[in-house]
Amino acid sequence: xxxxxxxxxVGAVLFxxxxxxxxxxxxxxxxxxxxxxxxVGDAAPPTCGAPVTEANVTIEGNTYNPASVTxxxxxxxxxxxxxxxxxxxxxxxxxxxxxxxxxESIAANFSAPGTYPYHCTIHSSMHGTIVVQ
Numbered sequence: 001x002x003x004x005x006x007x008x009x010v011g012a013v014l015f016x017x018x019x020x021x022x023x024x025x026x027x028x029x030x031x032x033x034x035x036x037x038x039x040v041g042d043a044a045p046p047t048c049g050a051p052v053t054e055a056n057v058t059i060e061g062n063t064y065n066p067a068s069v070t071x072x073x074x075x076x077x078x079x080x081x082x083x084x085x086x087x088x089x090x091x092x093x094x095x096x097x098x099x100x101x102x103x104e105s106i107a108a109n110f111s112a113p114g115t116y117p118y119h120c121t122i123h124s125s126m127h128g129t130i131v132v133q
């Protein structure tokens with residue numbers, strides 16, 4: 001199983017664009033600018049690299065389960081795609097973490113408090129939220 005890792009950190013949009021933005025099948029480029037990097041409060045956008053999983057989200061039946069996860073700052077969330085079709089983890093105000101094929105996973109480390117809504121760019125009905133306290 002291939003695992004992609006993503007981290008939420010301050011000043012990381014450029015790093016994410018260079019490290020995670022190329023080579024994937026997703027077409028959305030990471031957002032830039034102050035408005036694109038803010039969640040609730042002063043949340044920072046995702047970047048690559050996450051060493052330990054502390055919360056899990058399963059992608060199955062075209063849903064994120066659970067749809068909402070609350071974690072502490074510096075914790076990691078891992079999404080595992082149990083469907084046979086690809087999905088994305090695309091932050092509403094930040095980068096697209098590219099496609100996650102069936103049986104694969106992607107992880108994100110959230111270092112800044114805030115609310116991080118995300119969705120699947122392939123399936124418009126799929127939405128989730130990470131709340132970092």
